Amino acid sequence: MSPIIIKTIQFFLSLSILIVLHELGHFIPAKYFKTRVEKFYLFFDVKFSLFKKKIGETEYGIGWLPLGGYVKISGMIDESMDKEAMAEEPKEWEFRSKPAWQRLIIMLGGVTVNFILAVIIFIGLAYAYGEKYIANDSLKDGVWITDTTLGDALGIETGDKVLAVDGKDIKSLSSIMPEVVYGEKITLERNGTKIEKDIPVDFIETISNNKENARFINYRIPFIIREIPEDSQNKDSGFKAGDAVVDIAGKTVEFQDQVIPVLAANKGKSVPVVVIRDGNKVTLNAKVSEEGKFGVYAGLGSMEEYQEKGYFKVETLNYTFVESIPAGWNKGVKTLTDYIKGMKKIFNPDTGAYKEVGGFAAIGGMFPDTWNWHQFWATTAFISIILAFMNILPIPALDGGHVMFLLYEIVTGRKPSDKFLEYAQVTGFFILIALLLFANGNDVYKLIFK
Template sequence: RLLIMVGGVLNNFLLAIFIYAGMVWYWGEQYLPFTSATEGITYSETAHKAGFQDNDIPLMADGDAVRYFDSDQLKIAMAKEVKVLRGKKDTVTISIPDQFVLQVNSDLENGEPFMSCNVPTIVKATMPGTGAEKAGFQEGDKLVAVNGVATPSFTQFTEQLKKNSGKTIPVQLIRGEKTVTTQAEVDGDGKLGFEVLADVSKLFKTEQHSYSFFQSVPRGIEMGCSQLVSYVKAFKTVFSKEGAKNLGGFGSIGHIFPDEWDWYSFWSITAFLSVILAFMNILPIPALDGGHVLFLLYEMITRRKPSEKFMEWAQTAGMVFLIALLLFANANDIYRFFIK
């Protein structure tokens, strides 16, 4: 009976491992080291308040080495102590405040990442009839200043464009070995009308790890276990006031999928949701598998089953709690996306 009860939980977790193993076997893993961020690292306002400074290079989080943007950001946000390299040789230890990860999650929902690699503004293609085409932008042009203000990163570039919406302004760019200044017409939305080169592997030195079929299995297990541990640590924050505000429902689930279809993102998110389902389903709440396991363990220890009446009341209470939680999470989404 116990094996049957945990079967669903186990299958969810095994599915996540299977997906992760398949992903690393097919795509491998591409990492962007912190040290490869040649254009610098920008931290959010929340991170600045915690003690981070722009261009700090993270070294350790709670004594564990951190190296990569994609895989180590959550570890840094959840740490109590982070060691960074500031400047070229100063090592600084930052004590992370309580509830920091909750504020980071809240900022992320508003489109502000905790830390980001500064990406230069390099033209990939121009749109017909736009200011970029009229200004003569070419593929490979690196835009470095807007209206006399230096814009070393794409974020700073877009900020300056918004400040000059509807104007014709000088834009400085590097084309080959030459520096060129051209007049460009910014539209009312603060855009010039070009596609920026966003392929990290073409902009920075990345590390590519490939896996054989047999190597992918242990890596899939490692990724599944790591994701589960990270989620369990993050789940603890749900019981705080700030954590409850960050609960999300169907809207939040849909929000994590990219705007354009991408198989890698689809499978990555599917595996993550499988890990979440496995963990949530094993919680000792009546009406969930974890609740049934709890009552079965009681029966195994005491050698007697709980009464039918008690089980009926427990199941009802569990369902009421789950429905209330579902309504609360989706109400949070409605407030977050339509009212706030």
């Protein structure tokens, strides 16, 4: 099956789950407070619906426009803009007749469910899969900066040890980049000296312009020969699988980042090479191609092999069900916190982060090319956090806009007029359309020009 089809199926499955549960977050407290719900829809049913069935007082259905979903609650100024109903006298079952605190709970239900859902998913993932990562403090020889342009922009070099970002210790190698993207200061150890550097305010834009090398902070790979291909110029040079190269042309080397410049300086030459084989040093003569390569495959096959040879430590955490609960909660809180940090950067034009805002194509691209339940649920949890945050923004027409007006009513004791709420709803609608056009326009621009 095509990777695009697999991504599309995962996207719509995830979106459908999140929309239905979000709307249930409004539906359940509305029904609990005896508020009439006229419609419950997955996707929007502009002009017509793909499916609909009325059960009791509520029409349940599936629309054709997959931009979200909704519940239509009687007596509420929402996207339906039902002015005729609002012109009538309030009925006891209508939203507007309920106390402000009940209306607040109804409006907060969707984002609350989204956050709780993300936490539940993270709990399940922690229990089912645990956690496996390279311990950052075990990288005794520091990190490998695979792209010097990005490394220079950040002020980090191969061999540096990344100690902290914004004063927070870095636990795993894989967490360095997310922390750097959201952070402001990075603490390094270079040649035994601790250094603190400001992370450039436009570093997100720098990464965006060099996406193919965005994962430029890696562990250092030893130059241990894994395989000598039949067409290698060094097929008969005496190399054997398992040889660890320690010297080339009189230059001491251990890692690939050290080997690369030495080979580049000896293109087209035959050079003496010292390898460690079965604990002994063996000297060979090897040929360097015009491209500056030995023509062999180097490196080990798995992280566990690197761990066995002492290059770093692989931490594996397995959680009992009880232990997975705080682990899932902490993951949910951290994901939300990191997303808020990212949003702050987006609203700062100097960062250039606004260029990375994406729409449906960007969200769909987050899913893997092949079906993987672990990645599917992890991505769904992340999107659920995004939906919770975006929906609570104080923009009229979003849940956050309704919450903002309800809090004003609770604090002041004065309810905004229906006419004001109508104008606010229309304004919010146009703001949402503008945001949708911007986000999806970014997707189109990247597709065409990048």
